[in-house]
Amino acid sequence: MEKKISEYILDSKNTRISNSEKKLKIGILSSFTINGLDECLKSKSQELDIDYQSFVSGYNQYNQEILNKNSKLYKFNPDITFLIIDIKKILGDFFYFSYSVTFEKRKKIIEEKISEIKNLLLNFQKNSNKKLIISIVSMPMYSSNGILDNKSEFGFYEMINKLNSDLITFAKNKQFLFVYDFNQFIRKYGEKNIFDYRQFFIGDIQISFKYIPYFANELLSYIKPSLGINRKCIVLDLDNTLWGGIVGEDGFDGIELGQTPNGKAFVEFQKQLLALWEQGIILAVNSKNNFEDAIKIINEHPNMILRKKNFACIQINWNDKAENLKQIANEINIGLNSIVFLDDDKINQERIMQEFPEVLTINLPNDPSQYVSILNDLNDFNVLHRTNEDVKRGEMYTQQRERNELQKSVTNLDEFLKQLDIVVKIKKSNEFLIPRISQLTLKTNQFNLTTRRYQENEIKDLSNNSKFEVGCAQVLDKFGDNGITGVYIINKNEKSWIIDTFLLSCRIMGRGVEDAILSKILTNAKQNGVEEIRAEFIPTAKNEPAENFLENSGFKKENKFWIYKLNNDIKLPNHLKVEIE
Amino acid sequence: MGTNVNSIVGKVFSIPESSVTDQSGPENIESWDSFRGLVLVDELENYFKIKFTISEITDIKTVADIKQYLRNHNVTLD
Numbered sequence: 001m002e003k004k005i006s007e008y009i010l011d012s013k014n015t016r017i018s019n020s021e022k023k024l025k026i027g028i029l030s031s032f033t034i035n036g037l038d039e040c041l042k043s044k045s046q047e048l049d050i051d052y053q054s055f056v057s058g059y060n061q062y063n064q065e066i067l068n069k070n071s072k073l074y075k076f077n078p079d080i081t082f083l084i085i086d087i088k089k090i091l092g093d094f095f096y097f098s099y100s101v102t103f104e105k106r107k108k109i110i111e112e113k114i115s116e117i118k119n120l121l122l123n124f125q126k127n128s129n130k131k132l133i134i135s136i137v138s139m140p141m142y143s144s145n146g147i148l149d150n151k152s153e154f155g156f157y158e159m160i161n162k163l164n165s166d167l168i169t170f171a172k173n174k175q176f177l178f179v180y181d182f183n184q185f186i187r188k189y190g191e192k193n194i195f196d197y198r199q200f201f202i203g204d205i206q207i208s209f210k211y212i213p214y215f216a217n218e219l220l221s222y223i224k225p226s227l228g229i230n231r232k233c234i235v236l237d238l239d240n241t242l243w244g245g246i247v248g249e250d251g252f253d254g255i256e257l258g259q260t261p262n263g264k265a266f267v268e269f270q271k272q273l274l275a276l277w278e279q280g281i282i283l284a285v286n287s288k289n290n291f292e293d294a295i296k297i298i299n300e301h302p303n304m305i306l307r308k309k310n311f312a313c314i315q316i317n318w319n320d321k322a323e324n325l326k327q328i329a330n331e332i333n334i335g336l337n338s339i340v341f342l343d344d345d346k347i348n349q350e351r352i353m354q355e356f357p358e359v360l361t362i363n364l365p366n367d368p369s370q371y372v373s374i375l376n377d378l379n380d381f382n383v384l385h386r387t388n389e390d391v392k393r394g395e396m397y398t399q400q401r402e403r404n405e406l407q408k409s410v411t412n413l414d415e416f417l418k419q420l421d422i423v424v425k426i427k428k429s430n431e432f433l434i435p436r437i438s439q440l441t442l443k444t445n446q447f448n449l450t451t452r453r454y455q456e457n458e459i460k461d462l463s464n465n466s467k468f469e470v471g472c473a474q475v476l477d478k479f480g481d482n483g484i485t486g487v488y489i490i491n492k493n494e495k496s497w498i499i500d501t502f503l504l505s506c507r508i509m510g511r512g513v514e515d516a517i518l519s520k521i522l523t524n525a526k527q528n529g530v531e532e533i534r535a536e537f538i539p540t541a542k543n544e545p546a547e548n549f550l551e552n553s554g555f556k557k558e559n560k561f562w563i564y565k566l567n568n569d570i571k572l573p574n575h576l577k578v579e580i581e
Numbered sequence: 582m583g584t585n586v587n588s589i590v591g592k593v594f595s596i597p598e599s600s601v602t603d604q605s606g607p608e609n610i611e612s613w614d615s616f617r618g619l620v621l622v623d624e625l626e627n628y629f630k631i632k633f634t635i636s637e638i639t640d641i642k643t644v645a646d647i648k649q650y651l652r653n654h655n656v657t658l659d
Contacts (some may be wrong), residue, residue, distance in 0.1 A: 036620070197637060
């Protein structure tokens with residue numbers, strides 16, 4: 001249930017003192033009045049523990065703010081700037097009278113407008129190195145040409161479509177630029193709800209107050225992934241969540257899945273979940289059931305969409321749900337704040353909400369026909385780049401489950417590591433790797449010595465700076481490719497190198513990969529005549545797994561730095577192979 | 582129902598309901614600017630399930646005006 005704009009306005013006045021490391025500066029530029037948006041974004045950001053600051057341009061001042069390189073916008077230097085423009089401002093009177101000229105002329109006018117907007121965007125790129133989100137213009141509901149509009153050569157709707165589609169094409173390969181589909185917002189809530197003529201005439205308000213909080217949610221879809229606070233894993237109950245009824249009581253043939261209206265709702269829900277899995281979202285099961293009954297449905301029910309291979313972890317037992325959830329997080333090795341919990345049972349929802357507030361527990365109603373729409377409304381799975389690692393994540397976690405099964409069958413850890421046939425490929429940063437390197441610095445909390453967060457443009461700058469070395473590691477083993485899962489950044493001075501960043505994705509912790517990467521850094525330093533390596537460990541609430549790494553690797557503490565003298569021998573773990581690319 | 586108007590006014594402008602009178606308006610409530618005035622209209626419309634005309638919205642000068650316009654829309658106030 002969305003709150004009213006007045007509540008957000010009141011809430012935004014209570015600035016909470018934040019020492020959150022998630023800092024975000026937002027710029028809002030618009031061609032029409034959009035009061036209240038800033039307050040909603042601020043309030044919603046604070047709920048997500050984001051330290052929010054903003055700059056809102058004056059009414060319809062977006063051209064000046066973007067074109068003048070000394071403008072307040074650039075002085076404020078937002079991490080993300082939203083540019084929201086409306087078609088009436090772009091076209092002026094031509095919006096109403098486009099049919100008073102020939103279609104050739106219509107085409108020419110639209111092409112001019114497109115090139116004006118492109119020019120504006122290129123100016124932004126020149127003056128700022130941060131991200132810009134531009135909204136496409138809303139498709140009008142009415143044409144004076146009525147039902148013949150799309151029979152006309154380059155008709156009114158076609159004109160607007162052309163403008164929007166050219167903008168989308170223009171943005172496709174530009175890292176700084178994203179296009180927000182404003183029409184998707186209109187489709188969801190309806191133009192007649194969103195647009196109120198009275199508010200429009202009174203104050204050029206083009207999104208009515210009631211819908212500003214919903215619009216803020218749309219923009220949060222960009223904010224959340226830019227701070228790495230997107231969710232990666234959905235933990236699912238089974239009875240009345242993935243199928244209707246209770247398998248223990250209704251039996252294999254008695255549950256509802258398929259055929260009936262109720263049963264169709266569950267099939268549809270599973271299809272949407274599978275589609276998310278294909279985009280890299282991890283799925284897991286947390287169910288109170290007899291294991292044999294439930295797994296038989298997953299493996300054999302003809303209408304089941306999700307199968308065993310789609311689940312990275314399966315907890316079907318009579319244990320406490322919170323206990324199971326913790327177990328799932330440990331096994332998959334992801335933070336509780338990456339998890340979404342879906343369970344139809346109110347008591348289970350309550351239990352998880354209380355025990356793990358950092359888990360996103362969805363208030364599923366007891367009507368399965370609503371599940372799909374609730375799932376679709378979550379804007380927590382977005383990423384600003386989908387790296388190869390992201391897409392393959394679901395698969396990778398299934399391989400992980402197989403690795404764990406091997407580990408259980410081998411009693412000795414060294415033996416297990418040897419059997420894995422690990423290969424670590426160390427790579428220098430390049431334009432294809434930059435998005436993933438930045439993503440890892442933003443998301444990695446556990447094995448992270450300094451937890452320094454870097455946006456893509458910052459990684460790019462560091463990669464081009466000869467004083468720095470930015471590198472990463474791809475890890476493969478006999479079960480598959482773990483992808484790029486380690487990052488290091490070194491600040492190179494002549495006699496001593498400083499490890500600015502050293503991190504490892506939690507999914508490959510405990511396999512000696514960190515030792516391999518470090519030994520490569522040390523060897524490289526020695527070859528370059530460096531005398532010592534300095535490193536820091538900056539403790540956070542989550543990086544305890546990295547706490548003893550420096551000490552165990554032979555670093556000695558001197559004041560705030562840990563120091564490694566390169567006249568010492570450099571050890572390399574012998575169970576894995578290191579390749580340098 | 583008259584008190585509901587006062588309580589909505591109090592809430593929107595973050596002032597105590599008891600300080601709201603029929604004479605309250607943009608003249609004497611500091612936070613009552615044109616934007617918050619429109620937010621108030623939105624709240625009233627949602628609460629009383631009516632829609633003001635554009636001239637009613639632009640003519641609101643006091644809480645008494647609001648009550649008058651609500652009565653125009655057949656809202657019973659005490």
